[in-house]
Amino acid sequence: LVCGELRKPFYTLTTLESEEEKNHRFLSLFTANESSIHAYVRRLVYRREDASDVMQKIAIILWKKFDQLQSDDDFRKWSFGVARFEVLAWRRDLAREKERLVLSTETIELMAEELDRNAEQLDLEKEAILQHCLGKLKKDQRSALQDMYDDESNTPALAQKFGKSITGFYQWIYRIRQRLAECAKQVADAT
Amino acid sequence: MKKEDELIIRYLDQNLSEEEVQKLDQSLRENSVLRKKFYDQVNVGTALEEEFCSRLPEEKVISFKRKSSSVTLLAFAASFIIAVGIIGYSFSNTKESIATLASNENAAWESSLPTLEGSELRAGLMTLKSGVATIRFFIRC
Numbered sequence: 540l541v542c543g544e545l546r547k548p549f550y551t552l553t554t555l556e557s558e559e560e561k562n563h564r565f566l567s568l569f570t571a572n573e574s575s576i577h578a579y580v581r582r583l584v585y586r587r588e589d590a591s592d593v594m595q596k597i598a599i600i601l602w603k604k605f606d607q608l609q610s611d612d613d614f615r616k617w618s619f620g621v622a623r624f625e626v627l628a629w630r631r632d633l634a635r636e637k638e639r640l641v642l643s644t645e646t647i648e649l650m651a652e653e654l655d656r657n658a659e660q661l662d663l664e665k666e667a668i669l670q671h672c673l674g675k676l677k678k679d680q681r682s683a684l685q686d687m688y689d690d691e692s693n694t695p696a697l698a699q700k701f702g703k704s705i706t707g708f709y710q711w712i713y714r715i716r717q718r719l720a721e722c723a724k725q726v727a728d729a730t
Numbered sequence: 731m732k733k734e735d736e737l738i739i740r741y742l743d744q745n746l747s748e749e750e751v752q753k754l755d756q757s758l759r760e761n762s763v764l765r766k767k768f769y770d771q772v773n774v775g776t777a778l779e780e781e782f783c784s785r786l787p788e789e790k791v792i793s794f795k796r797k798s799s800s801v802t803l804l805a806f807a808a809s810f811i812i813a814v815g816i817i818g819y820s821f822s823n824t825k826e827s828i829a830t831l832a833s834n835e836n837a838a839w840e841s842s843l844p845t846l847e848g849s850e851l852r853a854g855l856m857t858l859k860s861g862v863a864t865i866r867f868f869i870r871c
Contacts, residue, residue: 578776581772581776581779582769582772582773582776585741585742585744585772585775586744587779587783639744640746640747640748640751641751642751642754642755642758643755643759645759646755646758646759649758649759649765650758650765650768650769653765653769654769657769661769661773664773665773665776665777665780668773668774668777668778669777669780669781673777673781684778684782685778685781685782687743687778688778688779688782688783694743694745706736709736709739709740709743710731710735710736710739712739713731713735713736713738713739713771714731716739716770716771716774716775716778717767717770717771717774719774719777720770720771720773720774723773723774723777
C-alpha cells in the first residue's frame with residue numbers, strides 16, 4: 540500500500556510530461572506527412588469535399604491511436620494504413636446510401652496498394668506539373684482545364700464554348716491531362 | 731483514344747451511368763496499364779485543383795463539455811485538432827489568412843493568434859480551454 544501511494548504521484552507526473560511530449564511529436568510527424576496522406580486519399584477519393592471529410596477522420600484516428608505507433612519511422616506507413624481503411628469506409632458508406640456511383644471495394648483496395656507503393660513518385664510528378672508543365676500549355680488548353688473547376692460550369696456548355704462535341708471535349712481534356720502527366724514523368728525522372 | 735480512357739475522364743467528372751462504372755471497374759481490375767493511366771489522370775487532377783480552385787468557406791464547429799475527468803483528454807484533443815488543422819493549412823500559404831474565428835460562446839483561449847470574434851487567422855496554434863467556438867476555414871474547391 541505504501542509503495543502504491545509513493546508510486547502514484549510519480550506515475551501521474553511522468554504521464555503528464557509524456558503527454559506534452561507526445562503532442563509535439565504527433566504534431567511534427569503529422570505536419571511532415573499531412574500533404575502526402577492527403578494526396579494519397581485524394582487519388583482514391585475523387586471528390587475534393589469527400590477527401591476533406593476523410594482527412595478529418597484520419598487526423599482524429601491518428602491522434603487517438605497514436606500510442607499504438609511503435610516507432611516514429613513507421614508513421615508514414617501507419618498513417619497510410621489508417622487512410623486506406625478510412626477510404627474503404629467512405630466507399631462502403633457511399634455504396635450503402637447509394638448516393639453516388641463509385642468503384643468496387645476490390646478495385647479501390649487494389650489501387651490503394653499500388654498507390655501506396657508509388658506515392659512518392661506521384662508526389663514528385665504532381666510538383667512537376669505545378670512547377671514546370673502547366674506553363675507549357677496553350678492558352679485554350681489551360682482555359683479549358685480551368686473552366687472544368689468552375690463550380691458554375693457544366694460539360695455540355697464547355698464543349699460548346701470550345702467548339703467540340705461532348706465526347707470530343709472529354710477526349711481533348713483527357714489528352715491534355717495525359718500530356719501533363721507525361722511531362723511530369725520526364726521532369727520527375729530528370730531530377 | 732480507347733473507350734476505357736474516355737470512361738476514366740468521365741468518371742472523374744462524375745458523368746458515368748451505373749453500367750459504365752461497372753465496365754470501368756472491371757477494366758481497372760483486369761488492366762494494369764489502364765490503372766496507370768487512371769493514376770496519372772487523378773494525379774493531374776489533384777495538381778489542377780491546387781492551381782485553379784478558388785477559396786471557399788467551410789464551417790467546422792469544434793466544441794467540448796466540462797466537468798468529467800474523462801472529457802479532459804477530449805478537450806485537449808479538440809484543441810489539438812485545431813492546431814493540426816491550422817498548421818496543416820500552412821502548407822499552402824503561411825502569410826495569408828486561412829480561417830476566420832466566426833463565433834465564440836463562453837470561449838477561453840490560449841493563443842498567440844487573435845481570439846476576438848470575426849478575427850482572421852493565419853497559420854498557428856490555438857488552444858480552446860473551454861466553451862464553444864466556430865472556425866470557418868478557407869478551403870479550395
